[in-house]
Amino acid sequence: MQENWIGRSSGAEIRFEIKDRSANSKDGRLTVFTTRPDTIFGASFLAISPDHALADQLATGNPALKSFLAECRAAGTSEAAIEAGEKLGFDTGLRARHPFMDRELPVYIANFVLIDYGSGAIFGCPAHDQRDLDFALKYSLPVRPVVRPHDADTIEIGAEAFTDDGVIFNSD
Numbered sequence: 001m002q003e004n005w006i007g008r009s010s011g012a013e014i015r016f017e018i019k020d021r022s023a024n025s026k027d028g029r030l031t032v033f034t035t036r037p038d039t040i041f042g043a044s045f046l047a048i049s050p051d052h053a054l055a056d057q058l059a060t061g062n063p064a065l066k067s068f069l070a071e072c073r074a075a076g077t078s079e080a081a082i083e084a085g086e087k088l089g090f091d092t093g094l095r096a097r098h099p100f101m102d103r104e105l106p107v108y109i110a111n112f113v114l115i116d117y118g119s120g121a122i123f124g125c126p127a128h129d130q131r132d133l134d135f136a137l138k139y140s141l142p143v144r145p146v147v148r149p150h151d152a153d154t155i156e157i158g159a160e161a162f163t164d165d166g167v168i169f170n171s172d
Contacts, residue, residue, distance in 0.1 A: 011035040013119060016046060016096035019104065030054070030096060030107065033118020039125040041171035042146035044136060046096050047089065047110035049120040055109045058092050065090055065109070072111040082112045087135045100172060110135060126161065133161040146170045 014037065015029040032046060048054055050072035059065040068090045075085055087110065094107040105123070112131050113122055126136035127145035136143055137159075147166040148155040154169070155162055 011118065012037040014040065014099060014123065016099060016105070016123070018107070019095045019097065020093075030121055031119045032121040032123050034123060036125065036128060038168060039128045039146050040100060040123065042125040042127050042144045043098060043105060043123040044126055044142040044144065045106050045108055045124040045132075045139075047108045047113045047122050047124055047135070049113040049115040050109055050111060051115035052109070052113075052120045058094075058109075065092075068109065072109075075111065079114070082114070085111065087112050087131060087138060089135060089139055091139075106141075108135075108139075127155075127157045128161055128163055130161045130163070133157070133159075144170060 011034050013031050013033055015031050017029055030046060030048070034040075050069045055065075055069060059069055068088075072088065075081060089108040089110045092107045092109060095104040096107055098105055112135070113120065124132040124135060124141070125146070126133040126141065126143040128147055133143065135141070143157050145155045145157050145162065146168060147162060148169050149162070149164065149166050
């Protein structure tokens, strides 16, 4: 019975259209898994696991990316290793269309995305996830809060993500 619920996450799969269809999935989309679909309007990047099939496809003929993937794999993929390690990313050059906004998001390969969690791909919402915030600050990506405390009209995000329950705002 425990096999059915230990380590299991509830969430949603969201499909993002990739602009450059020559280097992606068959249908030109990247499916990401999220436990926080309510934060989709705060997405500022997509990230895939170094073990994702798309990462291997993109590494063909790209020595810098091959080296990055080898570095990620050598560092380990356990949850403990990822939590303790520096958040590293490689901008693939691919861009994805936000499914609800007229905005493009960069697609990264990131060492903190696990292949066996969801689809092995995430959307990063830095304002509401600490790992995403650390990554966004390192790579100068936008941080757009979309959940605010119940007792506030707005929220400023500094070095700490707001991960509590709150009120949706800044969302269409």
